[in-house]
Amino acid sequence: MMERTGRVHVLPADVDTDQIIPGEYLTTVPDEELGEYALRGYDPEFAERVEPGDVIVAGGNFGLGSSRESAAVALKNAGIGAVVAESFARIFYRNAVNVGLPIATVPGITDHVSAGDTLRVDVAEGEVENVTTGETFTFSPLPPDLLEILDAGGLVALRQRQNRSDS
Amino acid sequence: MAAGTMAQQILASHTDATSVSPGEHVTVEPDWVLAHDLSTYPVKGRMAQLGYDRVAHPENVVIVFDHHVPSASEVISDHMNEVEAWVREQGIEHFHPAGSGICHNVLVEEGYSVPGALMLGADSHTTSHGAYGAYATGIGHTDCAEVLGSGELWLRVPETKKLVVENTLPEGTTAKDLGLAIMGRLTAKGAIYDAIEYHGEGVEALAMYERRTLSNLAVELGAVTGMVPPDDTTEAYLEGRALLDYEPVVPREDAEYAAEVHLDASEVVPLLATPSQVDNISTVESNAGVHVDQVFVGSCNNSSYEDLAAFAGLLAGEQVAPGTDLVVVPGSKQALLRLNEEGLSNDIVEAGGIISPPGCGPCFGAHGGILGEGDVCLGTMNRNFPGRMGPGEIYLGSPETAAATAIYGEITDPREVR
Numbered sequence: 332m333m334e335r336t337g338r339v340h341v342l343p344a345d346v347d348t349d350q351i352i353p354g355e356y357l358t359t360v361p362d363e364e365l366g367e368y369a370l371r372g373y374d375p376e377f378a379e380r381v382e383p384g385d386v387i388v389a390g391g392n393f394g395l396g397s398s399r400e401s402a403a404v405a406l407k408n409a410g411i412g413a414v415v416a417e418s419f420a421r422i423f424y425r426n427a428v429n430v431g432l433p434i435a436t437v438p439g440i441t442d443h444v445s446a447g448d449t450l451r452v453d454v455a456e457g458e459v460e461n462v463t464t465g466e467t468f469t470f471s472p473l474p475p476d477l478l479e480i481l482d483a484g485g486l487v488a489l490r491q492r493q494n495r496s497d498s
Numbered sequence: 499m500a501a502g503t504m505a506q507q508i509l510a511s512h513t514d515a516t517s518v519s520p521g522e523h524v525t526v527e528p529d530w531v532l533a534h535d536l537s538t539y540p541v542k543g544r545m546a547q548l549g550y551d552r553v554a555h556p557e558n559v560v561i562v563f564d565h566h567v568p569s570a571s572e573v574i575s576d577h578m579n580e581v582e583a584w585v586r587e588q589g590i591e592h593f594h595p596a597g598s599g600i601c602h603n604v605l606v607e608e609g610y611s612v613p614g615a616l617m618l619g620a621d622s623h624t625t626s627h628g629a630y631g632a633y634a635t636g637i638g639h640t641d642c643a644e645v646l647g648s649g650e651l652w653l654r655v656p657e658t659k660k661l662v663v664e665n666t667l668p669e670g671t672t673a674k675d676l677g678l679a680i681m682g683r684l685t686a687k688g689a690i691y692d693a694i695e696y697h698g699e700g701v702e703a704l705a706m707y708e709r710r711t712l713s714n715l716a717v718e719l720g721a722v723t724g725m726v727p728p729d730d731t732t733e734a735y736l737e738g739r740a741l742l743d744y745e746p747v748v749p750r751e752d753a754e755y756a757a758e759v760h761l762d763a764s765e766v767v768p769l770l771a772t773p774s775q776v777d778n779i780s781t782v783e784s785n786a787g788v789h790v791d792q793v794f795v796g797s798c799n800n801s802s803y804e805d806l807a808a809f810a811g812l813l814a815g816e817q818v819a820p821g822t823d824l825v826v827v828p829g830s831k832q833a834l835l836r837l838n839e840e841g842l843s844n845d846i847v848e849a850g851g852i853i854s855p856p857g858c859g860p861c862f863g864a865h866g867g868i869l870g871e872g873d874v875c876l877g878t879m880n881r882n883f884p885g886r887m888g889p890g891e892i893y894l895g896s897p898e899t900a901a902a903t904a905i906y907g908e909i910t911d912p913r914e915v916r
Contacts, residue, residue: 345686345775349883354863358539358566359573372885392687392720396883397862398622400540400638421691421722422622422636429640474523476652486640487547494549 344390394423550647599830663700801829819907
């Protein structure tokens with residue numbers, strides 16, 4: 332369930348929330364359309380190149396800056412299956428879990444992955460495999476309470492699932 | 499059990515636990531939940547999706563309209579109208595409408611920010627309130643919706659980094675220069691997931707608005723919060739102002755820190771963050787002569803009355819250089835009123851500056867001073883990310899550096915115009 336396999340896009344360190352979703356698209360663009368603007372501030376054509384399930388591999392401090400949850404929503408809705416980074420900015424990390432965007436912190440990962448490689452990311456097991464090169468990497472999986480949110484597809488989805496099972 | 503940092507004590511006091519440890523997940527009940535116009539609209543939508551009809555504790559909620567003021571479009575106006583109706587329907591009385599100022603400035607001035615308080619805000623610069631001894635941090639829309647609906651939220655207890663600023667700032671330098679010096683030392687990745695405690699003579703000597711500049715920048719270091727232990731300066735500011743009864747929380751003797759970093763304030767000179775990362779730190783002197791198309795004075799980093807008065811003091815009697823626009827956005831209604839009373843607004847306008855209504859201004863990239871292709875801006879805000887304020891490039895500096903730069907139209911060391 333928590334396993335994603337996709338083609339890699341490599342991003343540098345310090346990709347901030349203004350690059351992921353610039354301020355001019357906040358609140359005026361509905362969540363469902365945010366994917367079209369994903370990473371617009373970094374590369375205006377990025378969203379057009381994404382195929383469903385693609386994986387972002389990024390340097391450190393991914394998602395630094397604003398508290399705007401729209402950044403995580405934009406990536407998820409653009410079709411990004413998972414983000415693997417050397418480290419994440421704290422608010423982005425929480426937002427990604429809350430919107431159901433799988434993330435994995437794997438120090439050193441950018442030295443072992445190239446754009447276009449195929450990456451398998453298992454967030455629950457704490458394992459990333461570069462299918463293209465055969466290399467595997469392990470990391471500490473998220474705590475069970477956060478995995479439960481991620482597994483459901485976000486906190487809203489988890490609540491809706493819980494409410495359905497209650498009734 | 500190491501329970502003695504400010505972060506641990508404040509978090510523990512807002513849970514059922516007697517002490518908490520770094521790495522632990524705890525469920526907290528905050529004293530204040532903050533949101534602004536830009537964040538409240540999605541937050542209220544998320545609340546509905548989570549199944550919450552009502553805010554659990556409307557008396558603990560503060561809503562401030564600051565980002566899109568005055569509204570620049572029909573769709574934004576519609577959103578703001580919807581949010582304002584929701585605020586009334588939910589019985590939220592701590593509502594500060596457009597024109598009140600930037601949420602962080604308003605909260606401070608109105609006495610929401612007190613030592614030992616736990617403040618969660620749907621704005622990353624909520625760390626600002628650490629200057630007042632609060633544990634204050636930014637959260638996203640879903641987290642904000644969850645805490646509004648349930649009254650509680652899980653937080654991870656952070657490690658704490660102790661930053662000791664020895665000696666005091668030399669003449670001609672400011673808290674912004676100190677903040678940028680810290681940024682250069684720790685970098686934007688220097689404190690990810692950590693709390694910071696600011697200590698030392700160099701911090702104790704700062705006024706509250708100057709401490710706020712440091713705590714505001716804590717999030718740019720990756721930190722969850724950046725706290726100054728409350729002291730007599732804090733007490734004096736809060737007297738007759740504090741909205742909550744409070745017990746000052748200072749680190750205990752047994753406090754254990756993940757790291758201790760020392761910095762000598764006496765060596766600080768006027769500094770800049772050059773485009774386009776907050777930790778690209780260099781001296782103003784080494785960038786002198788760079789042409790600047792716009793100078794922006796404002797944002798939650800440097801928009802208090804004192805910041806603007808220092809700026810206006812240098813600008814008075816001078817003229818903004820041809821080819822350079824000056825946009826000044828007071829951080830609050832109170833700041834603007836004092837500028838007016840002191841005649842300082844006139845100094846700014848007579849010099850050729852534009853004074854915009856209190857709020858966030860162009861800092862987050864939506865209106866009122868957006869840069870064009872190739873434009874260079876020197877601003878007093880906290881972020882110079884690529885594209886933050888349009889396609890131009892941003893240098894970050896102090897209000898004093900902004901004044902000197904506005905006068906000459908190129909980056910200028912403020913010590914040359916004193």
